Amino acid sequence: MSEFDLVIRGGTVVTAADTMRADVGIRGGKVAALADSLPESGRTIDAAGLLVMPGGVDTHCHIEQLEANGSVHEDSFVTASASAFAGGTTSAICFSSQFKGHPIGPTLDDYRRRARASMMDVSFHQIITDPTDAVLKELPGIVAAGIRSFKVFMTYDPLHVNDAEVLRVLAAAKKLGAMVTVHCENYAAIGFLTEALLAAGHTAPKYHAWSRPPVVEREATYRAMALAELIDTPIQVFHVSSAEVAEEIARAKARGLKVWGETCPQYLALTAAHMDRPGFEGAKFMCSPAPREEAEHERMWGMIRRGVLDVISSDHCGFSYEGSAGKGQNGRDVTFRDIPNGIPGLAARLPIVFSEGVSKGRITANEFVSLTATNPAKLFGLAGKGTIAIGADADVTLWDPAKQVTLTNALMHHAIDYTPYEGMAITGWPVATIRRGEVVMQDGKVQAAPGSGRFLARGPYPLIAPRGIVANGFDPVS
Numbered sequence: 227m228s229e230f231d232l233v234i235r236g237g238t239v240v241t242a243a244d245t246m247r248a249d250v251g252i253r254g255g256k257v258a259a260l261a262d263s264l265p266e267s268g269r270t271i272d273a274a275g276l277l278v279m280p281g282g283v284d285t286h287c288h289i290e291q292l293e294a295n296g297s298v299h300e301d302s303f304v305t306a307s308a309s310a311f312a313g314g315t316t317s318a319i320c321f322s323s324q325f326k327g328h329p330i331g332p333t334l335d336d337y338r339r340r341a342r343a344s345m346m347d348v349s350f351h352q353i354i355t356d357p358t359d360a361v362l363k364e365l366p367g368i369v370a371a372g373i374r375s376f377k378v379f380m381t382y383d384p385l386h387v388n389d390a391e392v393l394r395v396l397a398a399a400k401k402l403g404a405m406v407t408v409h410c411e412n413y414a415a416i417g418f419l420t421e422a423l424l425a426a427g428h429t430a431p432k433y434h435a436w437s438r439p440p441v442v443e444r445e446a447t448y449r450a451m452a453l454a455e456l457i458d459t460p461i462q463v464f465h466v467s468s469a470e471v472a473e474e475i476a477r478a479k480a481r482g483l484k485v486w487g488e489t490c491p492q493y494l495a496l497t498a499a500h501m502d503r504p505g506f507e508g509a510k511f512m513c514s515p516a517p518r519e520e521a522e523h524e525r526m527w528g529m530i531r532r533g534v535l536d537v538i539s540s541d542h543c544g545f546s547y548e549g550s551a552g553k554g555q556n557g558r559d560v561t562f563r564d565i566p567n568g569i570p571g572l573a574a575r576l577p578i579v580f581s582e583g584v585s586k587g588r589i590t591a592n593e594f595v596s597l598t599a600t601n602p603a604k605l606f607g608l609a610g611k612g613t614i615a616i617g618a619d620a621d622v623t624l625w626d627p628a629k630q631v632t633l634t635n636a637l638m639h640h641a642i643d644y645t646p647y648e649g650m651a652i653t654g655w656p657v658a659t660i661r662r663g664e665v666v667m668q669d670g671k672v673q674a675a676p677g678s679g680r681f682l683a684r685g686p687y688p689l690i691a692p693r694g695i696v697a698n699g700f701d702p703v704s
């Protein structure tokens with residue numbers, strides 16, 4: 227019997243903390259040895275000249291998600307896994323839905339069945355749109371099943387919850403030891419601006435950004451953090467789009483609140499001007515919050531370097547440009563209000579963050595690993611993920627830091643017919659992906675069996691314990 231199933235030889239291992247020349251020995255799907263030089267044993271991969279980094283952990287992906295109107299997102303667990311592997315990602319957290327007026331249970335059961343086809347390892351966030359007493363009674367069972375995070379939307383029909391409902395979810399999360407993630411935008415402000423824009427005849431895709439300027443996001447972010455402070459529940463603010471929003475998070479962190487900030491490649495590489503392409507083309511870049519002006523990118527990198535933003539996820543939410551399930555599902559002569567929001571980004575995430583961040587000297591390779599693997603795993607309690615250490619799952623991306631690639635949709639391996647990053651010049655590219663010791667992508671070829679992914683049940687973890695500080699010493703949650 228060989229000592230190892232696989233040895234990654236001659237590479238430079240990069241973790242959030244260290245950079246070291248080391249061979250990596252893998253046995254039984256886990257990292258078993260890290261040493262200057264390991265003996266010949268099992269299969270060998272030559273990693274000379276390559277960075278050996280933890281497989282990406284993408285904690286915000288909409289995959290095969292069920293919608294209230296009965297539709298299902300185009301990317302299945304199989305196509306999304308292929309896309310993840312192509313881009314160096316090995317684990318994701320996606321979203322189980324809840325629909326207003328309905329219990330969580332049956333929809334979650336359906337989603338679990340779908341996720342069984344996954345090739346990457348997955349966990350779920352539970353979306354809560356309607357925290358009635360009956361729905362709150364379902365939550366202990368859901369957390370016990372390893373779904374230890376909830377998501378609330380402060381905007382969007384038919385998902386949005388009001389402040390009273392946010393408080394109910396925060397209180398339930400505190401009781402159960404779960405994280406709350408929040409889509410922060412002001413529902414009423416977006417509705418008001420949208421009506422005014424449409425009345426003025428401003429209907430094209432670019433007005434999507436006009437309907438939700440940064441102040442709309444900044445206000446809701448502050449409000450979500452204030453409500454979380456009141457209940458004393460840790461939260462993660464999803465998809466921060468601009469520095470003025472991040473500044474609110476910095477202030478909350480400085481007060482000692484357990485608040486974490488996430489951003490996405492679209493806020494580092496796309497701009498509102500992309501939505502100003504002729505005709506319907508701007509729809510390809512529509513997501514919420516909206517991409518901002520170009521100068522915002524540098525300010526956002528500043529917030530990343532300051533540690534205000536902790537995670538860079540994809541918010542992968544693909545709608546094809548063509549086809550009845552895509553961006554034109556309501557027709558192409560509709561106003562921006564009736565174009566579905568979301569862009570694909572699972573495969574593009576790591577290359578864009580590496581190229582714009584590490585290759586351009588804005589962050590170190592260690593910071594890259596923190597932002598895209600280690601922090602996401604830590605913040606959501608994904609034990610054994612997001613690092614290369616003895617005993618950890620052998621999830622690895624082998625990265626050629628010098629390889630130059632022009633992004634095309636064919637490289638994305640998703641079910642979506644376009645990428646918003648078509649033609650982007652990238653320096654640094656994943657040449658192989660290893661999931662629990664199995665080579666699942668090599669030189670752009672994905673090779674994994676549907677169903678080989680695991681569900682990652684998340685147990686309690688101390689990072690998200692409440693601070694024990696409540697107003698007037700009165701804890702409203704007991």
Ligand SMILES: [Zn+2]
Nearest residue numbers: 286288541543
């Ligand atoms: Zn999202």
